[in-house]
Amino acid sequence: MKTQIKRSLFLLSLAFTIILSSCRSEDDLSIDPPLDANIEANSTIALLMKRVAANDGSRDNVIDGASNLSVQLPVTVTVNGVVINVTNSDDYEDILDAFDISEDDSDEVIISYPITVIFPDYSTIEVNSDSELSALTDNDNDNDIECIDFDYPITASFFNETSDTVSTIIINNDNQMYGFIEDLDELAAVSINFPITVALADGSVETINTIQELEAIIEAVDGTCDEDDNNDFNDCNANTYTTTYFEDSMLACGDWTIDKLKRNNNNLVDIYEAYVFTFNADGTLLVTENANEFNGTWEATGAAGDVDVTINVVGLPDFNDTWNLCKINLQPVEKQVELKIGTDRLRFGSYCSDSTDADLEDILEDGAWIVASYSDDGIDETSDYDGYEINFSDDGTVFATNGIDTNNGTWSVFANDGKMRLDFGTEMPFQEFNDNGWDVITVSNTEVTIHNVSGGNNSNTDILTLQKL
Structure with a gap:
């Protein structure tokens, strides 16, 4: 057995995730941030957050x-x-x-x-x-808390005693969050930048506005879900899903695709890669595959915690059966609903956001925008876009100008998966944004945040926040 490799200190990589702002003193920072955002080493909330962010060993x-x-x-x-x-x-x-x-x-x-x-x-x-x-x-x-998950990215501010500035840390995953909490005693005047969102075990998402709210919800849900710490591998986990909750979940997104389909030990997901399912409130079901359409029905029955879902689509026998509702996961970016019959599995996935594609398009087309922040795999590159205004047009074109240089490109929002596409060609610096796979994280009338994950094991994460002028 080789010697254990210790976790690299979070502070060693901090330089790659810091956005420096105005020069201020530690005394200033201790006065300005509200007490409901401050976090201290070894406090109750710090220890709870550490347990939430800890590596979950039970899933394998x-x-x-x-x-x-x-x-x-x-x-x-x-x-x-x-x-x-x-x-x-x-x-x-x-x-x-x-x-x-x-x-x-x-x-x-x-x-x-x-x-x-x-x-x-x-x-x-x-x-x-x-x-x-x-x-x-x-x-x-095994002391981790699995009934609640942080929705990343999360930002935190602290007083940088070396540069006498207030710095903002971008935290992108549980590993970084764990390191951040571990190193709190080496940071001064730390606060979380609220609001943040968390996902609960039942698939619901909660918006958290203060440290006190975060502490309360973690304590409330700790131990309330099946954390799969036993070896009952084929179980579907105890749940309290109702037919109404399932129906509302399926109706919340217009387009669902097939994430997983296994029948009789055969993996069929590749066959149905291009199929899109639309669940309607009247119990009808429309499936499209390019120019082909299939019509069917869907129905949910049963008591809370034991919901059966009957699907019947003419021409698609692989789906036609009465399935048991297994899991619902309504993350802000990706939604998943999983059904099972014995060892057979059917999982629907959707990338619909809390706002519709049309909402996002209307919001971006209404006025000029600036790059409020841009993190390229943890490296802050926001300053590259200082002075630029971005304008999105309803004809699918976009241009960014600082009064001297102009970058022209195209943009769109894909209706089938909610992803945003940007293409500025080879023009610098906006060619950094070229990608077909920007996931929409948050949308409001004044701010839009998108991110893109690439590389092996989701190793590279780019985060772009646009702010309306």
Whole structure:
């Protein structure tokens, strides 16, 4: 077993996520920010946030049986003679499918060593055998909170004693949040920039405006959901979903696509990649695939926590059945609804935002905008766009000018997945924004925030906030 690699200090990478603002003293900052935004090291809220952000070791218990650590992917396992290359969390279900090949097999997961495991604090260690893995397993020491998740990015401000400035940190994921909380004692006069949003285990999303509200909601939901810390891998988790909640969830988005479809151990998702499902309030269902249309019906029945969904579409027998409602996840960016029958799975996904595509288009077309902030994989590049005004036209063109230089391009919002496309050609500096995959995070009449994730393991994250003049 190799020596444990400790989590890199958050402060070492802070330079890549800081936006410097006006020069002020620590005394000024301690007066200006409201007390309902301040956070201190070892405070109750700091410890709660740390538990929320901790690495969740239970989601891969089907591999390691350990809730206090997770196996770094990719990893290769053998189950009942079937070799499975696990490259992402969706592949965990391939292991479950292999369990069901026969009633007489052992359902043993044989891990191909060496592997790397990740602890709650994101430190890692190389493991070379089952005995080494067993020695690290401590299911009584699983203290993370899984019933609530932060919606990133989140920003925080602190007094930078080196430069005598107020600095803003952009936090993009749980790993960075954990490091930020760990290093609070090395930062001065820290505050969270509210509002933020959090996602609850039932799929709902809450807007949080103060530290006190955040502390209250974390304490309220802690331990109220099934955190999957047991080894009941084929369960669908206890839930309290009602037919009304399911219906409202499906009607909230006009277009749903197929994220997952497994029938009789066959993965069929690629067959239906171009199919779009529209659930109507009158119980009818329209499925389109390019120029083809399929008509059907949908109905939800049953009591809270045991909802059945009957789907019947003429010409699409792979979907026609009575499914049990398994999970609803209504994140601000991506929505997911999962159904199951035994080992069969059907998961719908949608990228509809809280505002419609038409709303976003109307908002952007109404007036001039500036780049309020732009973070390129954690590096603040906002100053590159100082002095530029951006104008979006209803003919799909966009131009940005500072009175001397003008960048011309095109833009659109895709109706099928809610993503925004920007293309400024090769003109600098706006060619940095060229992408077909900007996810819309927040929309208001005066501010729009989008982000784009690229690279292996979602390694590169760009965040762009536009502010109306």
